[in-house]
Amino acid sequence: MECVIYDQAGRSELVECELPDEACRLALKRLRGLRDGEFAWVRLADPSEDELVQLAEELGLHPLAVEDAVHARQRPKRERFGDVLAVALKTLWYVEDEAAVETGEMMLFVGTHYVLTVRHGVVDPCAEAARRLDAAPDMLRFGPWAVLHAVLDVAVDAYSDAAGRVRAALNRLEDQVFSTSRVDHTQAIYSLKREVREFRDAVQPLVPVVQGLLGGPGGEEHQAHSAPYVRDVADHLHRTDIEVRTLDELLNSVLDAQQARVGTWQNDDMRRISAWAAIFAIPTMVAGVYGMNFEHMPELGWTYGYPLAVGLMAAASGGLYRAFRRNGWL
Structure with missing residues (x-):
C-alpha cells in the first residue's frame, strides 16, 4: 500500500x-x-x-x-x-x-x-x-x-x-x-x-x-x-x-x-484452368478421331498424314494459347 x-x-x-x-x-x-x-x-x-x-x-x-x-x-x-x-x-x-x-x-x-x-x-x-x-x-x-x-x-x-x-x-x-x-x-x-x-x-x-x-x-x-x-x-x-x-x-x-x-484470385485460377483445359481439348479431340481405327478414314494411308495431324494439333493449340494470353486468361 x-x-x-x-x-x-x-x-x-x-x-x-x-x-x-x-x-x-x-x-x-x-x-x-x-x-x-x-x-x-x-x-x-x-x-x-x-x-x-x-x-x-x-x-x-x-x-x-x-x-x-x-x-x-x-x-x-x-x-x-x-x-x-x-x-x-x-x-x-x-x-x-x-x-x-x-x-x-x-x-x-x-x-x-x-x-x-x-x-x-x-x-x-x-x-x-x-x-x-x-x-x-x-x-x-x-x-x-x-x-x-x-x-x-x-x-x-x-x-x-x-x-x-x-x-x-x-x-x-x-x-x-x-x-x-x-x-x-x-x-x-x-x-x-x-x-x-x-x-x-x-x-x-x-x-x-x-x-x-x-x-x-x-x-x-x-x-x-x-x-x-x-x-x-x-x-x-x-x-x-x-x-x-x-x-x-x-x-x-x-x-x-x-x-x-480472394474471390478474384479464385476466378483467375478458374480461368487459367479453363484455358489450359480448352488448349488440351483440341489435341485430345484430333487424337481421339484418328485413334478410332476405322478402315476408311481421310488421309489414313497418306505418307504425310501423321505430320499433318500433329501440326494441326500444335497450330490449333498455339492459336488458343495466343488468344487466351491476349485476353489475360494466361
Whole structure:
C-alpha cells in the first residue's frame, strides 16, 4: 500500500507499507484526523480481499464497493455510495510485438478527504498521475477530485496513444492486403478486429461516465472551477471514441476488400484452368478421331498424314494459347 498525504500548501508525504503492519495503521489513523485543505491518496495494486475489507472498515466504504474493487471484471461506470463516489475504468496499452490491445482495471473511490485507487493489471496510471500533480501543484486545490482528474487524464492519454498504434497497424495491414503478393490476411484482420472491439469495450462506456462528472456531486463552486479540466478530458475521450469507431469500420472495409481479392484470385485460377483445359481439348479431340481405327478414314494411308495431324494439333493449340494470353486468361 502507498499513501500520499497532501497538505494545504501542496506538499506531499509518501508512506509505503504492507497491510496490516504498524506503518499502515499509523497512516490510516492519520487519515481520520485530516483537516480542511488536506487529503490523502491511498494506492493499492492487485490487493487481496482481506486487505480491501480491512481498508474499507477504516474508510467506511460500502460492502458493494469493496466487492466491485475485488472482482476486476467491471464495465466503466460511476456510482454513489453515500458521500463516496466510485468510478471504474479500464487501463489499456498496445503490445507492438503481438499486435494486441491489453487491458487492466482501476477503481477509484473519492471521499471527502481521501482518494482510494485499486489497480488490477500491469500498467499503473497512478505513477504518471502523481508526477503530473507534482508538476502542477495548483491542481491540488480541488482536493481528492484533482487525483480523479489526473488519473482519468492519464488513462485517456493512453487510449489516444494506443489508438494511434492500432491505426498504424491497420495501415500496414491495408498495404499488405492491396500488395501484389497473393497472401490471405483474413486471420490477421479478424485478430486486429477483436483487439479493436476490446478497445471499444474500454472506451465507449467511459464516455457517459466522464460526461456525468461535468455535473458532478460536488458543490457549485467546485464545479465551476474543475469543469474546464473535466471537459478537456471528456473532449479527448470523445475524440478517441470516434477514432476507435472509425478503426472498426475501416477493418470491416479491409475485410471486405480481402474477401473480394480472394474471390478474384479464385476466378483467375478458374480461368487459367479453363484455358489450359480448352488448349488440351483440341489435341485430345484430333487424337481421339484418328485413334478410332476405322478402315476408311481421310488421309489414313497418306505418307504425310501423321505430320499433318500433329501440326494441326500444335497450330490449333498455339492459336488458343495466343488468344487466351491476349485476353489475360494466361
